[in-house]
Amino acid sequence: MVKTDFSPIADTTRRAEIVALLRRAILTGQLEPGQKLNELRISEQMRVSRAPLREAMRELVQEGLLTSIPYAGTFVIDVTAKDIDDAYSLNKVLDEFAIERTWPQRDQRFFDELDRRHEAVKLATRNLDTTRQIETALQLHGLIYEWADNSVLLETWQRLISRLQMYFALHQQARNEPVPAEDVHETYVRLMKGTDMRAAQRHAREHINLDFEQLLSYARGLEQRPSKGA
Amino acid sequence: MVKTDFSPIADTTRRAEIVALLRRAILTGQLEPGQKLNELRISEQMRVSRAPLREAMRELVQEGLLTSIPYAGTFVIDVTAKDIDDAYSLNKVLDEFAIERTWPQRDQRFFDELDRRHEAVKLATRNLDTTRQIETALQLHGLIYEWADNSVLLETWQRLISRLQMYFALHQQARNEPVPAEDVHETYVRLMKGTDMRAAQRHAREHINLDFEQLLSYARGLEQRPSKGA
DNA sequence: GACAATCAGATTGTCGACAATCTAACAAGA
DNA sequence: TCTTGTTAGATTGTCGACAATCTGATTGTC
Structure with a gap:
């Protein structure tokens, strides 16, 4: 039998794509440090509901690229x-x-x-x-x-x-x-x-x-x- | 004037409390390695909807205590x-x-x-x-x-x-x-x-x-x- | 004019329901 | 018997709406 190596299937969830999009936007400077991320606006732009967007943002908060303040918003980290x-x-x-x-x-x-x-x-x-x-x-x-x-x-x-x-x-x-x-x-x-x-x-x-x-x-x-x- | 040090206000969101609860359950061994976390069951036990629970789980995934497989579930990490x-x-x-x-x-x-x-x-x-x-x-x-x-x-x-x-x-x-x-x-x-x-x-x-x-x-x-x- | 109380608007946090996907059991056919 | 197709049930992913909270502007009072 032929020995073939298959790579894992891509994560086909909106959440994963959103994470990738946001991360890239942050790392390329498209989103400026300190800038606030408006959930409603972003979810409309991406044609996605707020649920997967919010989950994606939680991941990026833990990743250290965003910071979150309850009831105030989520922001791109500041560079000091x-x-x-x-x-x-x-x-x-x-x-x-x-x-x-x-x-x-x-x-x-x-x-x-x-x-x-x-x-x-x-x-x-x-x-x-x-x-x-x-x-x-x-x-x-x-x-x-x-x-x-x-x-x-x-x-x-x-x-x-x-x-x-x-x-x-x-x-x-x-x-x-x-x-x-x-x-x-x-x-x-x-x-x-x-x-x-x-x-x-x-x-x-x-x-x-x-x-x-x-x-x-x-x-x-x-x-x-x-x-x-x- | 008296110089007083105030500690930050507690995070009064369900999400934060859920994170703390789950983390403690994992760290004390209450949840075993490899065990699957059923969202519906946990959310009912905690009297909380799935939204904040799922967000909490995303945080713990990034923290390295859980791993997530799309459409399959979220599991406590295995110890090797x-x-x-x-x-x-x-x-x-x-x-x-x-x-x-x-x-x-x-x-x-x-x-x-x-x-x-x-x-x-x-x-x-x-x-x-x-x-x-x-x-x-x-x-x-x-x-x-x-x-x-x-x-x-x-x-x-x-x-x-x-x-x-x-x-x-x-x-x-x-x-x-x-x-x-x-x-x-x-x-x-x-x-x-x-x-x-x-x-x-x-x-x-x-x-x-x-x-x-x-x-x-x-x-x-x-x-x-x-x-x-x- | 300064200050506190109130209120409207916007935004975040949470909920319940629906859609998409997976799993396992079962049936049909070679 | 083994493989393949089907189906029902359970579970995760996503959605739209509502509740809680914050912000600032406005109003009323001194």
Whole structure:
């Protein structure tokens, strides 16, 4: 008999689609930080009743992209410099751990996937598609988390980058110009293929610090004039 | 003028209460791993409609205590030895980070709170209240996360211990006898008050390993005979 | 003019009913 | 006997309407 691998059936519920739509809207900056989500308006726009919309919003609240105040409303989270600082400092620790766990498990499939994702980043960079560039860069970075074979770690990281992706998108949108950042990934990929784990860990930490400084200065600028949502 | 600190008003929505009820039921082992949650039955028992119940369940799904399969149902997560292993190995990393961040911020208020929580553990231990013992021990342990002044770290840890608490409860329930474990906390508190940060980190790691081995053996025992939920 | 009480509008929280889907038992046919 | 089609029951997903709550504007009083 032929051995075939079937992927799981797509979640065909309105709720799941709504979650995806809203998440994308938030991560691309379509919905601004602090902005209130009017349930009636959104449900009418999506041609959906409020029940699945509300359930979707509860999920995103737990995911950390929205915050909810009873009888007042649900809002996109606000970006503070401290949030970015917190997220990044934790990310550094998780990176070291992920690399440590992934290191002994690297094989040809890992290297191939690493190259594939690296190519995706380079393509997005050439096309000047900043949104896609962020997505692909995070996917490249996420490989070590997928490979670390620790479901809790992966889940934790995904929650973390949800927010980081949002911050990045805001940053890019504000500057309105693509970040080159290609050579940084070049070095990262090379080190991840090498034999010096400590060097890879060190580079990951420093590479992150680079983008981090840009983001922080942007966030501090935001905090000078409070947003309308606050 | 007198400076008064007001605590936030309680969330007076059915949804929030349902979440608390369900979470407690799961963490105390009242709801078994793998068990299906029948919406109609639960909503009738709680005298609530399905809408707020379903929203509450979405929150707990995102919290990692439940899993949902469209049109099939929502289930309490299954406990596997690997889950415990993953959670604990991540917890070790987070502990080191939390201690490092907390260390320079320790003051008299920190030490007082440390003692207060330690007393709570000792009280629960004397009363042979295993559930409370788990709760208080986790609260003692959580102090470094609250003090680390990193909201993302705290949030991450809270998600982690939700599951760890569930595992512990199952373990205790299976053994049906309280774990002494008082002297371990004694050493921990002493080290957290001391001047050697490395020693505190080392102890946290080893202390965790202790309970960890017990839990793992329990989980491996569970996996011999598959649960009815699977 | 300042302040408290009241009220209308809008929005969120909750409810009961209906639609879509799954499961398991049963029947029909090769 | 095994497989396939059908059907009834139960359960989840979704809907539209109502109740509870908040916001702000207005009014009345001092």
